Amino acid sequence: MQTVLLAAGEGTRMRPLTAGLPKPMLPVADRPLCAHTADAAIEAGTDELILVVGYEADVVREYFGEEYRGVPVKYATQDEQLGTAHAVRTAHEHLDGRFAVLYGDDLYDQASIEALFAAGPGITAYRAENPSNYGVLDTDGDRVVGVTEKPASPETNLVSAGACVLPSEAREWLDVEQSERGEYELTDVLDRVFAEYEVSYTELDRWMGVGRPWELLEANEWKLTELDREVRGDVSDDADLRGPVVVEEGAAIEPGVVIEGPVLVRSGAHVGPNAYVRGATLLGEDSEVGHAVEIKNSVIMRETNVPHLSYVGDSLLGRDVNFGAGTTVANLRHDDEPVEQTVKGERVSTGRRKYGVVVGDGAKTGIETSLSPGVVLSPGARTEPNEWVSRDR
Ligand code: TTP
Incomplete structure (x- = not known):
């Protein structure tokens, strides 16, 4: 079966x-977010991947190439994100049988993808706490007969999770009308499938959509926890690695370092001497964590340096960031309320009591910079020495 993986979004x-x-x-443990789903699809028996790409498409192409883990890869370019049916329609010429549609920004558990693929035409579902915010499944026994979008008083809490397996005829049904919100939506294709096929549903054991920065942190918390201890890099006898710690070949851990898993130290990363890294943390390729630095529950992307006397907690640092000596991240509010962050101009609760900062690629902090919880630094941003940064910049 072919798998269409939607990866066009910015x-x-x-x-x-x-x-x-x-x-x-974006990195989730040892691979990009969408590679987890591609891998799950391959494990479940997919024999061809069709990646729908758009924004920064070359990054996706470079990673997957023409063949990925023994499976041929095709690409379809969606220049404008006009909707999920539109995205699948761009892959039309590559489709030649029944096919799965999975989302490149969602994480699924492996067993659920296998169950979905083993069923006939089918969709994925999960039990939501607030089903009125989602598309709720209308079922007749085990069969799905429809999805009602955001019903005021839903009869069940079983909602659609998007991923699905469609019959080959669906290839001809992708040309749907624009929806009220102006998109060409896969749900309209599904309505036809429900009418003409017996469609089953697979309840996902575990699933998450990754939309906002703290969800990338959560995605890493999930996938880092699944890693088994493996030490291939150069680790000093005077370093102490506790629990599930992975040190890739080409990484170096100096004396006096304590690492409490789950922590992944990627190839080329350099830690210590005398650093303290706590889980769940990803230290990206060629990153540097230096003397007397404490890092906890964070994603540090490739080529980023936190070289001296710093604390980084519950944070996401992009690529090629540099923290000046003594930079300190606050990750807890004194009133114990969940930390907020500004997302597309709106203040949003992250729902997290502990949450630090989000730092764009190439940003640099001056020495002794203090960063308040929820602060976002843009790519290339600079802070002054001894500055207290409580607003985004
Ligand atoms: P969204 O989360 O709606 O879009 P996005 O990923 O660009 O994120 P943001 O809203 O923050 O800008 O998309 C959900 C998924 O569907 C994602 O996997 C991308 C995919 N998609 C497409 O591939 N093409 C489309 O036209 C749309 C609307 C979504």
């Missing part, structure tokens, strides 16, 4: 981390 809510990378290519 991820505007994920800015500034998507300034140069499409959201599906």
